[in-house]
Amino acid sequence: MITFLNQQLALVPTGAWDLLSMLKNSKNYTVTAGGLFLVLLGTVAFITGGVFLLLKFMGGPQQQQKHGWGTVIALLLLGGAVATGGYQLMKTVTSGAQATVTKLGGGDIVTQLSMLPGIPGLF
Numbered sequence: 829m830i831t832f833l834n835q836q837l838a839l840v841p842t843g844a845w846d847l848l849s850m851l852k853n854s855k856n857y858t859v860t861a862g863g864l865f866l867v868l869l870g871t872v873a874f875i876t877g878g879v880f881l882l883l884k885f886m887g888g889p890q891q892q893q894k895h896g897w898g899t900v901i902a903l904l905l906l907g908g909a910v911a912t913g914g915y916q917l918m919k920t921v922t923s924g925a926q927a928t929v930t931k932l933g934g935g936d937i938v939t940q941l942s943m944l945p946g947i948p949g950l951f
Contacts, residue, residue, distance in 0.1 A: 863915030870910030877903030 880900045887894075909917060 859915055866918060867911055867914045870907045870912070870914070873903050873907030874911050875907075877901075877907055 877900055880895045880903065883894070884897075884900060913920075
């Protein structure tokens, strides 16, 4: 009986009870839950775009004018992208935006713009 209990206890995962492990685990959980939430939102947007598209083609004249083509296309494209990309897509987009903001903060882009013909110097 004791050997059986020891074997079962060996199967139980052990975890560290320190602050660093708790923060790492909470970050992993937040990334996973946030990614799933983004996938859910993307799926809802994609389905909504599909319904609007069907209403455009099959609805009466009043239904066809309710939502523009830009709304339908944006829902389908962005919803599909977010539904398939989720958190990784958002991380990639924001890392590219971070590089641009960093360049703007350092003045790299502003000085390059002031060198273009027709744009007066900013300084």
